[in-house]
Amino acid sequence: MTRLHDKRAIVTGAAGGIGAATARRLAQEGARLFLVDRDPAVATLATELGAGHAVADVSDEAATEAFVAKAVSALGGLDVYVANAGMEGHVHPLVEITQADFDRVVAVNVRSVWLGIKHAVPHLAQTRGNLVATSSVAGVIGSAGLGPYVASKHAVLGLVKTAAVEYGAKGVRINAVCPGPIENRMMRSIEEQASPGAPQAVHDGFTHLVPLGRYGTNEEIAAAIAFLASDDASYCTGTALVVDGGFVAG
Template identity: 45%
Template sequence: MDFKGKVAVVTGGGNGIGRAACLGFARHGAKVVVVDRDAGGAEAVAAEIGRKDAIACIADVTRAADVQAYVKAALDAFGSIDCFHNNAGIEGRIAATAEYEEAVFDAVMGVNVKGVFLGLRHVLPVMVRQGRGAVVNTASIAGLVGTPGMPAYVASKHAVIGLTKVAAGELGPLGIRVNAVCPGPIATRMIEDIARQVSPNNPEGVEERYTAGIPLRRYGTAEEVANVVLFLCSDLAGNVTGAQYVVDGGRTAAPAGVSQGKLP
């Protein structure tokens, strides 16, 4: 887990899993480019790392010009992009497919799919020129199974896994690895917003219901996901590409009602 002399770019780096990844990369010696449309969040994380080791880039990942700008900023500041955590994402609304708003669907697909694609489109050529690099896209267990009431989010995360597999196949012969991380419920702003949408009058009760279906009986932490991201970007994962690493406390391995902590 030695990232000395390496440069990591993290989208959605101002909060949650992205913030934890930025701090983790920096802790292990990397220079970090914190990309987020939330200027305050990005600036705060860069300041926490230290201005000689990190820069903040304000960007909308759905805009090609913004993506090109954060790639250029990384190269201008630090000279390379060795690790790319393609992480920015939004949850959208909770609603049945038959009632889902088209504008919300488009917004979710824009950030979660187009944003990931544009990141790959403009970072991968840099890695090809360098002859090295590792990418981790943030998917979700929603990219592996369906979640009623989240058609846009589920569709977008399935797409992220598809993009991961395509890029891994294309870039593997050049020594560039592309993987995905699939978090389950993680204690971040996103799960708090989902809980408020599901149960406005009792969001705390949503956590109780969700964790009852998780063998570890708790939400994961942003740091636990970031640790997997760092592993996948490190030389320790040198033979890992095109994979989806699940970080969900066992939720998809033992769905609700299967694991009760005791033998049948």
């Protein structure tokens, strides 16, 4: 499939499960890539895919401005920005969360999406491009122990809807994908934190809540992001595409 032939895309969080799968999927569909992560391992995937890369903190404005400029210079423009980097934070009831933990999760998960919009949209407006942010089912419903994460993912949808309204007239589409539980490092961390030494019980509990009876894969989320990034989604903006095996339908 070459839906994204010669499209120029930035993917953040590209060293992680969903981000790496998304980078691979966009490359398979013909995109040229610039990969971003705070984890230096992003360089290995960039080499594999012939992509540019930056090791950077997406919650930092100067860093974001710099990697967007570097990507635009390397790729010759920008058609797609995938604001995917994120963190789960600590699993605690709301009354036990520290201000530092709360602020860090909001900075990484929310400020980063706003910064992506702020610095990428001027370039996307030149190409009638689009931005896809990774929210979560935690952007749609609550989840005990994940207060800052849930609040942050709801806020991502607020930014996406606002940006869609502000930039629709310029032909820029802004959408979100809302994954359910995915078989990767982030869910392993949440499971272990929620039930130290017995994470399988948490895995079984989440699985029981999914009508399709399983966690999703990184590749299933990458496919949804590729759809939103492509012209197949040409009439989608301000939307939150839930990809969760039916989790929030129940």
